Amino acid sequence: MGSERKIERALISVTDKTGIVEFAQELVEKFGVEIISTGGTARTLEEAGVPVTPIEQFTGYPEMMDGRVKTLHPKVHGALLARRDSEQHMAEAAEHDIKLIDLVCVNLYEFEKTVSDPNVTFEDAIEHIDIGGPSMLRSAAKNNDAVTVICDPADYAPVLEEMSVHCGSTTKVTRRRLAAKVFARTAAYDTAISTWFSSYLELQSRAIDPDDPFEPPALLDLHLTKVQDLRYGENPHQAAAVYQLDGELANLVSSANPLVGAEQIQGKPLSYNNLLDADAAWNAVREFDEPACVILKHQNPCGSAVAADVTTAYDRAFACDPKSAFGGIIAVNREVPLSLVEHFADQNKQFVEVLIAPSYTPEALERLSRRQNLRVLATGGAEGHATLELRSVDGGVLVQCVDTVEEDPSEFTCPTIRKPTDKEMRDLVFAWNVVKTVKSNAILVAKDQAGIGMGPGQPNRVDSALLACERAEDACERMGVEASGFVAASDAFFPFRDNVDVLAEHGVTAIIQPGGSVRDDESIKACDDHDIAMIFTGTRHFRH
CATH class of the missing domain: 3.40.140.20 (AICAR transformylase, duplication domain)
Incomplete structure (x- = not known):
């Protein structure tokens, strides 16, 4: 069987009509291809003067059920799946009056775009699940030895150029490349539907029981589209690229x-x-x-x-x-x-x-x-946070809910004798918002709602406290202000009182931390010994 296949009949049915008129016109005028088409695509081509055979005329059956059934027919799928090198297939095609289709040009209902609207209804989402389109694409891609299949307008020009070079034919290399692209597209499409459906069911269960916490779904299908290649990764010898999540998972x-x-x-x-x-x-x-x-x-x-x-x-x-x-x-x-x-x-x-x-x-x-x-x-705005975050590890992916817990400072507790002043409390809340973004073990020293000393990522919290205090004192010296009136935030509880002793030695007058250590009493006593106010939030904010 030769590797080149002449295109004599094409089926075109597209949602994205970019460039479709020009593509069809050249198929007809330059190569004499017969065009079969459906619904809105047929109307678009006819209005542009492109001769079209309507799908219902080709199959002998009308489009029905609001367009849900129009290409799901043996005369379509037989025309796509028939092996040209099989005498049996060709005999059965002739017996049932199945005219072979050599090119399929289909892109799918915009499901991903539809469900990206947070106000989309379940019914509207369901109606945007394409059935006939993926079926035709898969049939044509399976029979890529004989059928050219296009799911992306970017491939119109290369296919036409190849047909010009090969007297109206395409090569096996091109057909296989296009088939691979189709299977990637249909896989992504099904993943988007599966992910959306799982997310919808999760949200429904939460609506039934609003006290039920969000749980990462049992099945999480990932589909990533490359946005761009990067020059390299963290270091020049590491290849890297940026990918964007598609479908409903992108919303999470x-x-x-x-x-x-x-x-x-x-x-x-x-x-x-x-x-x-x-x-x-x-x-x-x-x-x-x-x-x-x-x-x-x-x-x-x-x-x-x-x-x-x-x-x-x-x-x-x-x-x-x-x-x-x-x-x-x-x-x-x-x-x-x-x-x-x-x-x-x-x-x-x-x-x-x-x-x-x-x-x-x-x-x-x-x-x-x-x-x-x-x-x-x-970015166009600064609103909102994601719901889930992903991180790869060797052999898998870690998934967790994003650290966006709602915290009401009025519900924080103060176990120390001295209570924070209003100014200290403003600085404490500021420091608490910043320390959650510092690598753990994290200590942040703040003054006048500015983070002037940071102790990130040390193996023990005392070293983090020392580092944060030293940086705060250096900042005050540069700014020509008194190195006093500091507050400090810790992303996790203090395991011993030594953290408080270090902070007190360097002028910290108020501390905010989650609490919850078996030695909280030691930290509280240390604060009382130094006349420090301490706030417990009840929530830890590790950032590894």
Whole structure:
């Protein structure tokens, strides 16, 4: 059997009609191909003057049941599946008047787009599950020795070009490449449906019992589409790429304004490390309702602050640790004005890898354009968090609910004799929002709602406390302010009183931590000994 197959008859039925008229016109006018088509696609082609055989004329049966049944017919699938090198198949095709189809051009009902709408109804989602389309694609792809199958408008031009070179035929190499693409598409489509259905059932069960906590689904089908190749991964010898989750699962692992999908307004391509750090910074700054800025380096917020506006918040965040801010990521949760750009670019002359924000004023963008290498990302908003997060481990994937527990400071408890002042309480709540974004074991020292000292990722909490206090004292010396009036946040409980003793020695007057240690009494006594107020939140915030 030869590897080239001449296309004499094509079946076209598409939801995305991009380029379909031009494709069909060339098939007919240049190669004399007979076009069979369905419903809206047939009308589109007829209105453009392309001769079309309606599907009901081809099969001898009308479209029925609101279009649910139109191509599920032996004259369609027999025409696609018949082996051209089988005498039996060809005899049966002739006996039943089955005219062979050589090319199938189908793309599917937009199920993924439909269910991405949070207000979609169950009934509407179900009606957007394509049955005939995947069936035709799979039949044609299975018989790729004889049938050319197209599911992506991007393949129209290459197929036409190959037909021109090969006198109206396609090659086996091309048919097999297109068949592989079809099976990937139908697999992704079925995964999207399965994931949506599982998610819908989970939400229904929660609606029946609203006190039932969310549980990761028993079956989690992952389908990832490559967004772009990266120059390399964490190190130059590691290959890397960015993938985007498709279908309903994307709604669970993406916020309303995710990093992947943000508009890159300018700058060099994002690197693997840029993306990791930008994601951490973007998630950190969205912990705040008030205008906030987080400057992040190597997965840790080296500067953080809130203020009346984002420019002031940036100034205060930069002052926390200007040395570490060099080459970092800046994230803000409000529109970026010109003043913020002037402050980091002109006043501080800060080298910045990535700037991420909901939006930018025209004046800010004009000034940013003078730093062409700076990667500028606009997310369109700062609302919401994902529901699930995924992390790969050797041989599997860890899945957990995102750390977005609702915490009401009025429900925190204070077990110490001294209670925090109103100012201390504001600083404690600020520090508590930041410490959850610091790598554990995490201690954050704050003053005036700015994170001036950070102790991340140490093997023991005492070292984290020492590091955070030393950095806070250095920050105060740089800023010319008194190294006192500190508050401290710990992402997990204190196992011994030594943590409190260290913090007290360095001027901390109030502490916030989850509580829950078997030695909480020791920490409470240490606070009372040092006249420190301590708050228990009841919730741990490890970040590994």
